[in-house]
Amino acid sequence: MAVAEEAWNFRLLGHDPSAAWGGGSLVEVRNRHAYVGAVGGSSFSGNEGFTVHDVSDPRKPRKVFEFLAPPGVHMHKLRYVDGDFLYVNSERLTGERGKDARTGFYIFDISKPAEPRQVGFFDTPGSGPHRFGVDNARKLAFLPNDAEGWNKRVIWTLDIKDPLKPEVLSIWGLPWQRAEGQGPANDPHPAETACTLHGPPMIRGNRMYAAFWGGGVAVIDCTELSDMKLVGHVKWSPPFVGSTHTAWPIGDRPYLVVTDEARAKQNYWDSQFMWILDIRDEANPLPVATWFPDRDKYFNRGGRFGAHNILENIPAEGRFANTVFITYFNAGLRAVDVSDPLRPAEVGCYVPACPDGQKAIQSNDVGCDEFGNLYLIDRWGSGMHILEYTR
Amino acid sequence: MCENCDASFPQVRPSAALIARTRDIEAGLPGDRVEDAAFEVFFGRRGGSIPWPQYQRLAQCMEAAMASMPTRMLCCDDGADGALSPPLGAERVRVRWRSGHTGSTDLAAETRRLGRLQGVRAEGSLTSH
Numbered sequence: 001m002a003v004a005e006e007a008w009n010f011r012l013l014g015h016d017p018s019a020a021w022g023g024g025s026l027v028e029v030r031n032r033h034a035y036v037g038a039v040g041g042s043s044f045s046g047n048e049g050f051t052v053h054d055v056s057d058p059r060k061p062r063k064v065f066e067f068l069a070p071p072g073v074h075m076h077k078l079r080y081v082d083g084d085f086l087y088v089n090s091e092r093l094t095g096e097r098g099k100d101a102r103t104g105f106y107i108f109d110i111s112k113p114a115e116p117r118q119v120g121f122f123d124t125p126g127s128g129p130h131r132f133g134v135d136n137a138r139k140l141a142f143l144p145n146d147a148e149g150w151n152k153r154v155i156w157t158l159d160i161k162d163p164l165k166p167e168v169l170s171i172w173g174l175p176w177q178r179a180e181g182q183g184p185a186n187d188p189h190p191a192e193t194a195c196t197l198h199g200p201p202m203i204r205g206n207r208m209y210a211a212f213w214g215g216g217v218a219v220i221d222c223t224e225l226s227d228m229k230l231v232g233h234v235k236w237s238p239p240f241v242g243s244t245h246t247a248w249p250i251g252d253r254p255y256l257v258v259t260d261e262a263r264a265k266q267n268y269w270d271s272q273f274m275w276i277l278d279i280r281d282e283a284n285p286l287p288v289a290t291w292f293p294d295r296d297k298y299f300n301r302g303g304r305f306g307a308h309n310i311l312e313n314i315p316a317e318g319r320f321a322n323t324v325f326i327t328y329f330n331a332g333l334r335a336v337d338v339s340d341p342l343r344p345a346e347v348g349c350y351v352p353a354c355p356d357g358q359k360a361i362q363s364n365d366v367g368c369d370e371f372g373n374l375y376l377i378d379r380w381g382s383g384m385h386i387l388e389y390t391r
Numbered sequence: 392m393c394e395n396c397d398a399s400f401p402q403v404r405p406s407a408a409l410i411a412r413t414r415d416i417e418a419g420l421p422g423d424r425v426e427d428a429a430f431e432v433f434f435g436r437r438g439g440s441i442p443w444p445q446y447q448r449l450a451q452c453m454e455a456a457m458a459s460m461p462t463r464m465l466c467c468d469d470g471a472d473g474a475l476s477p478p479l480g481a482e483r484v485r486v487r488w489r490s491g492h493t494g495s496t497d498l499a500a501e502t503r504r505l506g507r508l509q510g511v512r513a514e515g516s517l518t519s520h
Contacts, residue, residue: 289441
């Protein structure tokens, strides 16, 4: 059933349903090109791999390149690396399909933005990295990856000064993830209560913040990357569902925005949502507020309803200051003002039109270009919507 | 993670009776009352934020309300679109609430929690390390 577009303080500039063959996971926009990783066949009837789109004119995006993953490989997360490189994960598909997968990440040269060229591969054990991050200012990459002696995914911190030759600086997990004598785990899709790094971890000053799926949120002293120490931790699963996805600071303020990822089976009234954590006392991070869209409105839309990821930058100043752009699956993209962290307030939303033939809108992730245009990615067929935030 | 739960699951709404019972229990508790707006957000009638102390109080009151009501009264009471047939829907509500929020599958434990709630001792629901 077709559902009309919903827009408040957003304006649609362009739409490319071919992004990631319709089913996108994550987008990076650089040099007037959008790179979109695909959710693939496990949750959408599309290919595994990624596509590239010329967005020089955001009103007329067009696909210029596609890369198909080898058999057994899930490549849905990608990150731009300074020097015109693109890292793309190579995660193992579950079960028999992924038994022969080479896990780690691909390194592409994108100096010609429309013609990515593979120039390297970084191998990692186990199920391979999931939602990894790149900090171009610090020349670091953070991988949620399995490791010997640890139970499930932990934080791999890589030095990427030479993007072609990443070097492991440290492998660190929560103390209770230690599993001495065990080989790397191999669980690409752990349960929502599993203590496994989701990420991406991020660094502000000498602190790293990381979300651990069923394992809560950690504040980590990373003064010495090779000797990181847990400073504070909070966990709410159980009693809450879990699937803690992202933890990101609000500018330079002592608060974190945290999302738990919604799952279809928790759709609606017990769906995962957005939290604000007070980290004034880092040793004792505390939730202080929660935020939800109007759930009743999306009750009959189908698909998942609930939080997923945010635009991974909440600046202290500028046009987007104190604004969280959060994807909410069938409730699209929401803009939330967190100036008062105790009272987050919605200030805009964009829910793409759901065309006939598509079961539901499932807004998965959001990216941004150098001009402040937002790129909203749908995982169930609508591909990429390019938006202007008009507030 | 992001890919292992895209299946369709039937959905249920909380019933008017459950909402009313939750409000009754909340009204009977000492301490600061939860704002009307927070009730509306909690039960999905509008969007917005809920301060964490109010969220905890609401969640515990709803849990107590569920433990005190017949199963058939928990879910949609109007047969609106998306609702399950009452017996199946109600049971699903209860199971979802147990497994998703309390981690318990024991109705007696929920009833004991109700007793503690009426004893005005908030349960700690977070674990800090």
